[in-house]
Amino acid sequence: MSAEPPNTSIALQSENVCRHYAMGEVLIRAVDGISLQVRAGEFIALLGTSGSGKSSLLNLIAGLDRATSGRVIVYGNDLAKLSREDLAKYRLRTVGMVFQSFNLIPSMTLLENVELPLRFAEVEREKRYSMARQALDRVGLGPRLRHRPTELSGGEQQRAALARALINQPQLLLADEPTGNLDSRTGTEIMDFIRQFNESFGMTVVMVTHERALAERYARRMIFLADGKLVNELENSASPPLTTRGMA
Amino acid sequence: MKLHDVGELAVRNLRESILRNSLTTVGISVGVASLVAMLSLGIGLQQLAARRLQKSGLFDTVIVSSRRDLRNFRREQEENGPAPAESPSLDETARLKIEHLPKVVEAYPDIRFVTELRYDEKPHLTIVAGLPFSARNNDAFDGMQGNFFSSETAPEVILQKSFAEELLGKRPQPGADEINVAELAKPLLGKDLVMRFAERTATPPDAKNAMPDHASPPSSSYSVISREQSLKIIGVCDLDPDSMRGQARARVFIPLHLAQNLHVMQPSDLRDTAELPGGNSTYTTVQVRVKNPKDVPTVEDAIKKMGFNTFSIVDATKSLRQFFAVLDLFLGIFGSLALAVASIGIINTLVMAILERRREIGIMKAIGASDQDVKGLFFAEAGAMGIFGGVLGVALGWTIGRVINLGTNIYLRRQHFPPEQIWSVPWWLVGGAVVFSIVVSLLSGLYPASRAARLDPVQALRYE
Numbered sequence: 001m002s003a004e005p006p007n008t009s010i011a012l013q014s015e016n017v018c019r020h021y022a023m024g025e026v027l028i029r030a031v032d033g034i035s036l037q038v039r040a041g042e043f044i045a046l047l048g049t050s051g052s053g054k055s056s057l058l059n060l061i062a063g064l065d066r067a068t069s070g071r072v073i074v075y076g077n078d079l080a081k082l083s084r085e086d087l088a089k090y091r092l093r094t095v096g097m098v099f100q101s102f103n104l105i106p107s108m109t110l111l112e113n114v115e116l117p118l119r120f121a122e123v124e125r126e127k128r129y130s131m132a133r134q135a136l137d138r139v140g141l142g143p144r145l146r147h148r149p150t151e152l153s154g155g156e157q158q159r160a161a162l163a164r165a166l167i168n169q170p171q172l173l174l175a176d177e178p179t180g181n182l183d184s185r186t187g188t189e190i191m192d193f194i195r196q197f198n199e200s201f202g203m204t205v206v207m208v209t210h211e212r213a214l215a216e217r218y219a220r221r222m223i224f225l226a227d228g229k230l231v232n233e234l235e236n237s238a239s240p241p242l243t244t245r246g247m248a
Numbered sequence: 249m250k251l252h253d254v255g256e257l258a259v260r261n262l263r264e265s266i267l268r269n270s271l272t273t274v275g276i277s278v279g280v281a282s283l284v285a286m287l288s289l290g291i292g293l294q295q296l297a298a299r300r301l302q303k304s305g306l307f308d309t310v311i312v313s314s315r316r317d318l319r320n321f322r323r324e325q326e327e328n329g330p331a332p333a334e335s336p337s338l339d340e341t342a343r344l345k346i347e348h349l350p351k352v353v354e355a356y357p358d359i360r361f362v363t364e365l366r367y368d369e370k371p372h373l374t375i376v377a378g379l380p381f382s383a384r385n386n387d388a389f390d391g392m393q394g395n396f397f398s399s400e401t402a403p404e405v406i407l408q409k410s411f412a413e414e415l416l417g418k419r420p421q422p423g424a425d426e427i428n429v430a431e432l433a434k435p436l437l438g439k440d441l442v443m444r445f446a447e448r449t450a451t452p453p454d455a456k457n458a459m460p461d462h463a464s465p466p467s468s469s470y471s472v473i474s475r476e477q478s479l480k481i482i483g484v485c486d487l488d489p490d491s492m493r494g495q496a497r498a499r500v501f502i503p504l505h506l507a508q509n510l511h512v513m514q515p516s517d518l519r520d521t522a523e524l525p526g527g528n529s530t531y532t533t534v535q536v537r538v539k540n541p542k543d544v545p546t547v548e549d550a551i552k553k554m555g556f557n558t559f560s561i562v563d564a565t566k567s568l569r570q571f572f573a574v575l576d577l578f579l580g581i582f583g584s585l586a587l588a589v590a591s592i593g594i595i596n597t598l599v600m601a602i603l604e605r606r607r608e609i610g611i612m613k614a615i616g617a618s619d620q621d622v623k624g625l626f627f628a629e630a631g632a633m634g635i636f637g638g639v640l641g642v643a644l645g646w647t648i649g650r651v652i653n654l655g656t657n658i659y660l661r662r663q664h665f666p667p668e669q670i671w672s673v674p675w676w677l678v679g680g681a682v683v684f685s686i687v688v689s690l691l692s693g694l695y696p697a698s699r700a701a702r703l704d705p706v707q708a709l710r711y712e
Contacts, residue, residue: 064614064705085618092616103611103709107264117615119253164615 011172011204012038012061017070019056019228030056032228033070040171041202043195045215048225054208055176057225061206062095062174063087075171092120096165100177102157104149104164110136111145114164121168135163139193155186162193166203173197175207179214191218249621258628265601269629272590272597273637279587280641280685284677285648286583287576292653292671294572301568304386307541310548311358311559312346312534314338335555339530342554346536349550351543356380357531359507360498361514366442367415374411376443377498378507382537390666393433394483400505405441406483411499412436433484440478443502446513447475472513587685590637591692594630598696601629602703609700610708623701630693631686638685642678649673 019031031053038044046054059065060072063079072079077090091097104113115132123131136142139159149157158178165173175194179187195218198205209215215222216236224232249257262269301307315335336342347355359378364371383389384396389406397404412432413419448470479502514532538547548558602609609622653671660667 059706062614064709085620088613088616088618088621091614097614099614099709103607103614105608105611107260116612119249119257120612120616120618120621122250122253168616 009039010037011040011042011075012036012206013071013073014057014061015071015073017057017060017072018068019053019060019065020068029053029228031060031067034225034228034230035070036223036230036233038204038206040204041198042221043198043205043219044207044221044223045219046206046208046223046225047210047212047215049210051227052225053228054225056228058174058176058206058208061172062097063090088120092117093168094171096168096170096173098158098161098165098173098175098178100180102149102154102161102181104157104161106149109146109148110141110152110160110163113149113160114167117164117168131167132163135167136160139163153186154182155189158182158186158190159193162190162197166197169201171204173203173205175205177209178207179209179211187214194218249617249624254621254624254628255632257625258632261601261605261625262629262632265604268597268600269633272593273633273640275590275593276587276633276637276685276689277641277644279584279590279688280638280681281644281648282586283580283583283684284642284645284673284681285652286579287677287681288645288649288671288673289652290572290576290579291674291677292649292669294569294576295672296668296670297568297572302541306561308353308538308544309560310536310538310544310551312338312355312536312551313532313557313559314530315555315557337530338532338534338556342556343531343534345554346534346551349547351539351547353537353539354380354382355534355536356504357508358533358535359504359512359514359531361445361512363512364444365500366444367439372411372414374500375498376445376500376502376507378504379406379501380504380535389483389485391429392483392485393429394437394481396483397503398482400503401509402503403477403479403506404482404503405443405479406485406501407436407481408499408501409484409486412484429484429486436481436484439481441481443477443479445475445477445510447473448511448513449473475510477510587688591688594633594689594692595696597633598626598630598693599699602626602696602700606703606708609703610705613703613705614709619701622703623697626697626700627690627693630689630697634686634689635682637689638682641685642673642681645681646673646678 014034014036016033016035017031018029018033020027020029022028034053034057046057048054056065060067060079061074063074063082067080074090075094077094079087079090082090104110105116108116111129111132114135115128118128118131133142133145136145139162141156141159141163144152144156149160152160158181162178173194178190178194182190191214194205194207197203205219207215207219212222220236222234222236223230224234314337343355343357346352357378360375362373362375364373365376366372379397381397381400389396392406394406396406407415409429409432412429416432416435418432449472450470536547536551538544544560548560551558609617612622649671653669656670657667
């Protein structure tokens with residue numbers, strides 16, 4: 001199994017991945033032997049109550065955390081084998097992330113926030129500027145480039161965060177409760193953007209949520225976690241079929 | 249991340265908590281300022297002492313005498329080198345030869361004689377010496393009343409304070425305050441002195457013919473005629489310009505060329521007559537001024553090789569330099585203490601910044617910043633504080649030094665001393681202080697930067 005060459009149609013694969021950590025005397029099994037496969041261009045939702053390990057799994061996939069055992073392979077990269085430096089490059093080039101709390105840097109304008117990943121990617125100033133502008137235009141924030149995050153509504157902030165996540169054209173978008181801090185109308189707006197990127201760019205999306213209704217509406221497949229274990233997996237028939245995606 | 253991006257982000261981060269970072273920067277600048285002020289005073293004092301010693305003429309002078317003159321300064325040396333009778337004579341040719349040695353500024357004959365000076369119809373006996381024009385820079389003339397000689401042959405005279413007291417019949421009372429030079433000079437300046445001296449003149453040809461059976465060649469015979477020369481008092485000096493001469497030091501000075509032109513009978517003249525049939529007039533001693541005190545030994549050796557005796561005072565500037573090196577070291581250490589305290593301030597500020605910007609660091613890592621990027625950012629912030637603090641500190645230290653210098657000079661003027669430059673900020677100190685400040689800041693930034701880089705992004709993002 002481990003000698004298998006990376007399948008190009010498989011974007012993400014986890015093999016019996018575990019993330020255990022000690023909290024005092026107690027061993028917490030945040031992720032406890034999860035194996036799953038996500039095809040390129042797929043939109044999946046990780047569902048579960050809080051403490052089920054869905055965010056921990058997302059952090060492992062994002063390369064923000066390292067697995068205690070097992071493997072996470074994303075587009076052929078075995079994350080456990082990457083150095084800290086290469087893991088940073090992986091986060092920069094392959095993954096885009098949006099968070100429940102937006103995580104924009106408050107002291108920077110929207111434009112500066114969005115172009116920050118391009119600074120780490122050592123893109124020239126002029127190119128950086130036009131790319132960031134374009135990304136903000138795409139999420140409808142073109143007129144608000146010079147505003148600071150605190151001057152914007154939650155929906156606008158999340159759109160800016162989305163623009164930032166997509167600026168390096170990642171193959172994998174990870175969303176951690178992206179609508180958790182938004183009302184349902186702006187939440188829908190954000191989800192529509194995510195779906196649009198999933199469909200038009202063929203970007204693989206892994207979304208963590210605890211709202212089953214949201215998952216049913218947008219995700220192609222739902223994976224249910226509890227106590228760090230995969231407990232159920234459901235194909236979503238309500239979602240449009242995968243074959244029509246990536247064409248637009 | 250590119251270097252200019254790191255710098256840009258660092259400066260904008262510093263601006264974000266402007267008060268705290270300014271205070272830290274001021275802390276650094278105070279440290280740098282104390283370092284600069286301490287060292288600039290140390291350097292200034294060293295330069296002052298060196299300048300004083302140089303001007304004293306004690307350490308850059310070599311006194312040359314002929315081995316024929318048995319009253320040598322160092323008798324033990326007579327055992328080496330040629331026997332006195334075989335050694336060359338110290339005449340004008342020898343003087344020119346010495347003057348053309350490398351590192352020699354000038355070599356002038358020492359003309360001094362005991363004679364009688366009349367002032368106010370009263371005779372006074374003292375030693376008169378010829379003074380070269382270059383001596384006007386000697387610090388013995390710093391507090392002088394009146395002026396230096398107007399030309400190299402002017403019939404003018406400068407009196408040493410003690411002789412001025414003698415002329416006026418004033419004796420310093422034991423226990424009483426010293427008599428002010430200005431007071432002494434007031435009645436004397438512009439007055440005339442009459443100097444009586446013995447002039448050596450060549451014997452006229454007819455006189456020589458009157459002694460046909462005399463074996464000596466014409467040049468070795470001369471007449472001695474008593475003459476008088478009127479001299480105008482133009483200066484009274486407080487200090488002793490002739491301190492190197494010990495007992496033989498003169499108290500009355502006339503321009504050297506004037507002294508030469510007067511052809512005053514010298515003690516060596518008589519000996520010449522006996523020892524040097526057909527010889528020229530010779531000098532008792534020649535004073536050689538050397539460019540730099542440390543050149544004295546080389547010049548002395550060269551002169552000794554020519555067959556003369558030399559005398560010099562061992563260069564004291566070397567031990568002076570040693571003393572100041574130690575002093576500068578201590579001043580530097582004390583100055584650096586403030587900078588060490590400031591560096592703790594940097595560490596504190598940056599560690600605080602890490603706590604405050606934990607989340608920001610987590611975000612940056614999540615969107616692709618490497619450990620190096622985060623480390624570089626904090627490092628650059630420390631460096632930027634070092635640059636600003638260093639530049640500000642040098643300016644501050646320079647100002648402090650200037651103020652101390654100004655204060656000292658006001659004090660000196662009140663005490664009737666000439667102003668002095670006791671403070672000096674050379675360019676190497678300016679550059680060195682800024683570089684030192686940056687290095688100290690970067691060292692202080694090492695720990696916070698590596699701590700920020702090691703921050704676990706998952707923990708940092710969870711942190712609210």
